[in-house]
Amino acid sequence: MKVVGVAGSLVGWKTNVVIHHVLKAVKEIDVTIETELIDLRDYQVEFVTGEPLAYYNQDTFDVVNKIQSADLLVFGTPIYQASISGALKNLFDHFPVDAFKGKVTGMVTTGAVEKHFLVSEYHLKPILSYLKGLVPTSNVFVHNDSFDDQNEIINEEVLKRIKLLATEMITLRK
Structure with a gap:
């Protein structure tokens, strides 16, 4: 089983740190799980232009395929202007509609405003659900x-x- 964590920020370190902690917690539960x-x-990662994935650069191709090959995913984003990062x-937007079908998709957000904990539920969760991800009841706002x-x-x-x-992510997957 493989868990891929995505730190969806182009600046700062807080989101990366939280994703790292989630991956570390997964390994503490089950050392056989591979994490990345x-x-x-x-x-x-190139901007989406509507072309097939094969038309984009190698980084875009590699990131999308690593994510699609994972069994569990955890996405992290800082909150900018009450929304997820543009990079994430x-x-x-590079994924097809059923990209996360059968995958547990955890959510982690970081921000400076307490009320931004709602961004996970109202911005990130609908995207993960649209892509057919199974979203745990737990999420982490830091x-x-x-x-x-x-x-x-x-x-x-x-x-x-x-x-x-x-x-919860591991339990849902099993």
Whole structure:
């Protein structure tokens, strides 16, 4: 079984850190699970133009195929202007309608405004559901105050929610 985490930001580290913690929690539950972190700033994912996937650059092709080959997915995004990042939305636009059918698709968001915890439910979840992903009841929103100056999570409640999400994702998959 393979879990791919996608850090959907082109700047900053908070989303990457949270996704890393989710993947680490998955490995703590089951060491046989393979994990991979895709940080979108490490790839040149092209803007969607409506062409077949084979027409895009190698990075775009590789990222889309790595995600489609995973058994479980966890998507993370910072909240910008009360929505997901443009980089993550662009990535989603590369997938066909049934791309996540049979896959558990977890959600992680980070942001500076408490009310932005709703973005997971009202922006990200509809996209994952449209792509036929199975969305766990748990998701993780991490307020910027939950990080120290080195972007490490210092809030124990956040770490508990991360473990809860990892547990639910694995349970749903099994």
